[in-house]
Every structure is written in structure tokens, then in C-alpha cells.
Amino acid sequence: MKRMALRYTGKAKKMYETDDPDVLWVEYMDQATALNGKKKVHIDGKGAVNRRISAMLFAELTETGVPTHYLSAPDETTMLVKKATMLPLEAVVRNFVSGSFERKFALAHLLPLTPAVHEFYFKSDALDDPFINDEQIIALKIADAATLKQVHALSDTVNTYLTRRFAAIGIKLVDFKLEFGRLSDGTLVLADELSPDNFRLVDEATGESLDKDVFRKNEGPLTPVYEEVFARLQKGVQHV
Ligand code: C5P
8 A cells, every 4th residue: 555645634543545545644643732723732652552543443333333434553553444534523521520510510520421411512623623413413414313313322332342342451441432434335324533632541550540531731741641651451352
């Protein structure tokens, strides 16, 4: 597979065309951003560890029957994925109160949420990714009702799998963000990335953050924390 023209530079990944029109080349970068890109820092080793975690979880979810864009991980920082037309939505799932939800409703940190709360944000840098509800998504023709139903169902399936997967290694899955896209044959797939950049993870034993909150709150170096998550995930495979 040959890397071709740069298609897109995101906050933590670059995406290239390949010599196969249905395949994209994703390069995980040594970069972290917060505050919607306003805080941006180079972080050695972050790209590689995020690629490892993401590839591992995509491969596992694909194996359990979740349709994903994942194909392979040919080197340390690269992932090959199926080309998809992305829904311009961030699908957030919350199991415990934290982050913007905690601030919005002035709630106790890590209060359990039953059922898990699904939220959508409309992806727009110009608008700062505003909250959008299901009817707004349908009325604005961002996705139709059937697609939205599928997104909800897939998000629940991913939540069930990941909650168990992390619980088995002593980590609470507080909340996370997913993105979905459509392949050229119409299949809806889980896309983007599955890493501690997009998950809130809390160590059950110590209460410490094991995710990008360490960077958001300037709590120390990020890469060793992500390495710890990867090491535990590797050890935990047999317990799922
Ligand atoms: O900040 P907030 O509490 O709304 O974030 C909820 C979840 O979505 C967190 O796990 C966060 O890492 C993730 N998220 C993300 N990308 C964004 C916004 C939130 O991955 N642009």
C-alpha cells in the first residue's frame, strides 16, 4: 500500500489517500490539543501509543461484530482504514458525571448515570461544536431517523464492550466520544479513533485520571499514562 496525497490534517492525526481508492492512510501524530485546538503541544511517543490502543480496540470490536473502518496497522504510527463519508457528529456516551456535563448541571463528580446518557455535538470549528439533539439532527438533514437509531444502538454496543473491557483491568469508563461514517456501499461504520484522547478513564484503585484530562489539567506527562493503559489492556485481553 502506497501513501499518496495528504487529504486532511486534524488535531492529532493526518489522513492521506493511498493507491487504493477505498483505503485511507492515517498517521497518528505526537500532538495533543485541548480547548478545541486553542491549546496545542508536541508530545513524544503519543502517536505510537494511541495507534496501538486504537488498533487493538478496533480489531476487538470488529471481531465482536461491530462494523468499523479498521483494516490494519502496518507500522508504529500508521493505521489503514476504509474510506468513509463521515457524519459531522460527535456521539458522546456518559456512564458517570464528569467534564462538561458536571459543569452544566453542577452535579457531584462521577455520579453514576442510568441509563447511560447519549449526547451529540455538531462538528463545526466555526461554531465550536455546539450541542445538537436528535430532532435537530433529523430536521437539518445531518442524518435520517434510521441512521440515528443505528448510531444509538452501535454506541450502546461499544459502551457495553468497553465498559467490561476496562473494568477487567481496574479502570472505570466514565465517558467517551465516537464518530461514525458511511462506506461507499452504504454500510454505517464506527470510525475515527479509540484512545484515551477520546475516553475519560479513571483508575478504580487510586481515582487518578488515565486519559487526556492529565493534559487538559496540566497534571504531568501524558505518554506514560497512555502507556500504562495500553499495558493493562494487553494484560487484560484474556479476561474479557
Ligand atoms: O468535555 P465533555 O465532558 O463534553 O467530554 C465528554 C467525552 O467526550 C470525554 O471523554 C472527552 O474526551 C470526549 N470528547 C472528545 N472530543 C471532543 C469533545 C469531547 O473526544 N471534541
